[in-house]
Amino acid sequence: MFDFLEDMFLALRFIIQFMTHGLSITDAVAASIEVLQILLGIYGSKVKKKGKYWLIIHRTIAAMLLIAILIHIE
Secondary structure, eight states: OHHHHHHHHHHHHHHHHHHHHOOOHHHHHHHHHHHHHHHHHHHHHHOSOOOTTHHHHHHHHHHHHHHHHHHHHO
């Protein structure tokens, strides 16, 4: 449920941003990383044998997302 709401707000925010200010590269990068994080979360919740590197990748993407958001709002 949280993933669905997050996707909806991400899409809504991107549409509003694009219609009012045009395409922002930092916004597009942060949104892309967030979509990747959502897909990794869905994969992690559906697959029983994720492999030993899945959690490391998931946490690394989370850190990258935080950095991308901070760069975007600067």
